[in-house]
Amino acid sequence: MYLHIDCNTFFASCEVATQPHLEGQPVVVANDNENGGGIILALTPEAKALGLKRGIPLFQVRNLLKLNHVTICPVNHKKYRQISRQIMQSVIEQDIVQDFVQYSVDEFFGILPLDNPHELRLYADKVKSLIFQRTRIPVSCGLSQSYTLAKVATHFAKHYAGYGGICVLMPENREKALSLLDVADIWGIGRKNRQKLYDQGIHTALQFIHCPESQIKSLFSIAGVNTWRELNGTPCIDLRRTSRQSSISHSRTFAYMTDNLPELETQIRHFVAQCAFKLREQKSVCQQVTVFLCTNRHRNDLAQYRNGVTTRLPSPTSDTPALIQAALAILHSIFRPGFLYKQAGVVLGDISDVKGMQLDLFSEPEDERHRRLMQVTDTLNQKFGDNTISFGK
DNA sequence: TCTGGGGTCCTAGGACCC
DNA sequence: TCTGGGGTCCTAGGACCC
Numbered sequence: 001m002y003l004h005i006d007c008n009t010f011f012a013s014c015e016v017a018t019q020p021h022l023e024g025q026p027v028v029v030a031n032d033n034e035n036g037g038g039i040i041l042a043l044t045p046e047a048k049a050l051g052l053k054r055g056i057p058l059f060q061v062r063n064l065l066k067l068n069h070v071t072i073c074p075v076n077h078k079k080y081r082q083i084s085r086q087i088m089q090s091v092i093e094q095d096i097v098q099d100f101v102q103y104s105v106d107e108f109f110g111i112l113p114l115d116n117p118h119e120l121r122l123y124a125d126k127v128k129s130l131i132f133q134r135t136r137i138p139v140s141c142g143l144s145q146s147y148t149l150a151k152v153a154t155h156f157a158k159h160y161a162g163y164g165g166i167c168v169l170m171p172e173n174r175e176k177a178l179s180l181l182d183v184a185d186i187w188g189i190g191r192k193n194r195q196k197l198y199d200q201g202i203h204t205a206l207q208f209i210h211c212p213e214s215q216i217k218s219l220f221s222i223a224g225v226n227t228w229r230e231l232n233g234t235p236c237i238d239l240r241r242t243s244r245q246s247s248i249s250h251s252r253t254f255a256y257m258t259d260n261l262p263e264l265e266t267q268i269r270h271f272v273a274q275c276a277f278k279l280r281e282q283k284s285v286c287q288q289v290t291v292f293l294c295t296n297r298h299r300n301d302l303a304q305y306r307n308g309v310t311t312r313l314p315s316p317t318s319d320t321p322a323l324i325q326a327a328l329a330i331l332h333s334i335f336r337p338g339f340l341y342k343q344a345g346v347v348l349g350d351i352s353d354v355k356g357m358q359l360d361l362f363s364e365p366e367d368e369r370h371r372r373l374m375q376v377t378d379t380l381n382q383k384f385g386d387n388t389i390s391f392g393k
Numbered sequence: 394t395c396t397g398g399g400g401t402c403c404t405a406g407g408a409c410c411c
Numbered sequence: 412t413c414t415g416g417g418g419t420c421c422t423a424g425g426a427c428c429c
Contacts, residue, residue: 030397037396055397058395059396077399221403221404222404223403246400248399249399343397347399
């Protein structure tokens with residue numbers, strides 16, 4: 001049987017776990033963008049009870065937050081990654097679980113050599129308690145015949161208090177459960193595909209699995225067919241993916257809109273530096289750089305423009321100045337005066353291992369001095385903070 | 394005033410090959 | 412009049428995920 005573990009309101013739980021005085025209080029985690037903009041990313045049940053929701057911009061709920069003394073925690077991804085690792089570790093120690101994988105910072109999947117619902121529940125209960133004991137993070141567990149069905153089970157574990165955070169979904173209960181699930185809540189059905197299904201008169205997951213496979217095939221790509229099979233009880237998703245990331249990106253929504261090219265150049269330099277640092281940290285190089293720009297999509301009264309361009313580098317590199325040079329060239333090619341820009345970002349792609357670096361016929365091996373410069377920069381920035389050493393022109 | 398950020402995978406279509 | 416067929420590889424963009 002497939003096991004799914006999902007941390008409850010993960011970012012908020014992490015903040016409470018590391019600041020015990022917040023226990024039982026309304027807490028929201030929000031991303032800070034200098035002048036207090038940003039949106040709510042996660043909230044404790046106490047904050048939810050006030051009517052707050054994930055995704056709401058802070059400015060819309062300032063008063064509500066103030067009146068109810070809601071604690072606002074800035075998002076701290078480093079902390080969450082660390083707690084996530086502890087959870088991973090705790091579960092792996094339970095040696096009957098197989099192929100245990102981390103799917104995202106707050107979700108895990110595994111396979112259990114058990115088929116008795118009672119034993120499955122006992123196992124999940126043990127893991128759940130262990131995780132809470134080690135990390136103070138509450139989790140929900142779902143168990144069923146495929147990854148997608150395990151996610152469905154977790155959905156029920158979360159939304160129906162009677163399950164106590166654990167739901168074992170056996171074949172005999174599958175149809176009943178799916179009849180209560182909106183297609184929009186199926187893993188793999190997003191906004192667009194949900195609408196497609198509604199247009200066909202398909203609203204519940206049960207209606208979805210009763211469609212002929214040929215209909216699913218014509219409506220969706222292979223991913224949709226896999227989802228359909230999984231919900232019908234046939235596992236067909238493989239989660240053991242390649243370990244190396246295939247892209248690294250950094251982008252920001254600015255506090256203010258700007259039409260100032262030098263200002264954008266400074267931002268892009270910074271984004272590249274952040275990406276390049278991550279790249280070197282995982283001992284990789286990249287051969288592709290993308291830069292994108294866009295105006296404020298929420299301002300219908302202003303002229304809109306968005307563009308992004310990718311270029312291929314002559315040879316793979318992780319050298320910040322080389323990447324900055326490429327990125328600025330793109331920026332200059334896509335920048336159009338007369339627009340007010342609100343967001344920009346950089347994506348490094350075509351990532352490979354630094355060891356197997358493939359050199360182009362005419363390119364020189366990376367200058368040893370450049371490598372050492374990067375090393376020193378990374379060490380200083382890690383020790384004294386991100387922008388201790390940054391790159392000028 | 395103020396509306397996130399970081400990823401993956403799939404597909405269609407173009408460019409190219411013989 | 413009539414103008415191949417069968418492939419591969421790459422990439423941008425869309426859909427999805429958290």
